Structures are given as C-alpha cells and as structure tokens.
Amino acid sequence: MPNSTETAADVAETGVARQLPVFAIIGVLSTAAYLGLYTALRPVLDAQSANLVALLVTAVANTAANRRFTFRVRGADGAARHQLQGLVAFFAGLALSSGALAVVHRTLPDETQVEIGALIVANAAATALRFVLLRLWVFKAP
Numbered sequence: 213m214p215n216s217t218e219t220a221a222d223v224a225e226t227g228v229a230r231q232l233p234v235f236a237i238i239g240v241l242s243t244a245a246y247l248g249l250y251t252a253l254r255p256v257l258d259a260q261s262a263n264l265v266a267l268l269v270t271a272v273a274n275t276a277a278n279r280r281f282t283f284r285v286r287g288a289d290g291a292a293r294h295q296l297q298g299l300v301a302f303f304a305g306l307a308l309s310s311g312a313l314a315v316v317h318r319t320l321p322d323e324t325q326v327e328i329g330a331l332i333v334a335n336a337a338a339t340a341l342r343f344v345l346l347r348l349w350v351f352k353a354p
C-alpha cells in the first residue's frame with residue numbers, strides 16, 4: 213500500500229501491469245462522463261463547442277484520478293505542474309476528437325448520431341496516447 217509521501221520518483225518502480233488496469237477503469241469512467249456531458253450539451257451547443265467543454269471538464273478530473281490511483285502520487289507537491297502537463301494530453305485528445313467530428317460533418321452533414329461513434333474511436337486513440345504521455349512524461353521520475 214502506498215504511503216502519503218510517495219512521489220513521482222516512486223512511479224518508476226511501479227509496473228505497467230498494475231497501472232494499465234487502473235488506468236483503464238478511470239478511462240472508462242471518464243469516457244462515460246465525457247459522453248454524458250457531450251450528449252447533454254449537444255442540444256444547446258454546436259458539436260465542436262460541446263466537445264471542448266465536455267473534454268475539458270473530464271480531463272481535469274481524469275488527470276487528478278490518474279495521479280492518485282494509477283500513478284500513486286499523493287499530496288499537493290507537483291499537482292499544479294501535473295495538471296498543466298495533463299493539458300498537453302488534453303489538447304492531443306481535443307485535436308483527435310475535433311478532427312473526428314470535422315470528418316463526420318464533412319462526409320455526413322446530417323448524421324449527428326454518427327458523432328458519438330466517431331468520438332468513441334477518437335477517444336480510444338487519445339486514451340492510448342494519454343497513457344504514454346502520463347507514464348513517460350507527466351509522472352516520470354525526475
């Protein structure tokens with residue numbers, strides 16, 4: 213069991229075999245929250261704006277959850293830096309999901325139901341990239 217003094221340096225000793233399932237659970241919950249928020253916002257916002265808001269809200273919570281549970285970093289030390297670095301992963305995810313929406317709207321302009329499928333595929337790619345960024349850069353041992 214990790215203690216409250218565990219730092220990002222301790223993350224290097226934590227294996228992918230433990231991190232990946234925890235990351236996946238947080239990812240599924242984050243994606244469900246994102247899709248729920250996107251769906252709630254979509255009737256009042258255009259697709260790109262709903263995507264931006266839903267992704268930003270869930271990205272902050274996702275980074276905090278992964279910091280604590282996946283990478284076992286606790287305490288306030290470095291939290292702001294981790295959130296700022298997490299924004300790089302957010303922008304990568306935003307680029308992928310915005311691109312997916314643009315492709316859908318370009319090829320099927322009247323098919324808003326296809327948006328959710330495109331967002332799920334884009335989020336799957338963004339999730340893989342997010343894990344790599346968090347593990348190798350954000351929570352990498354100094």
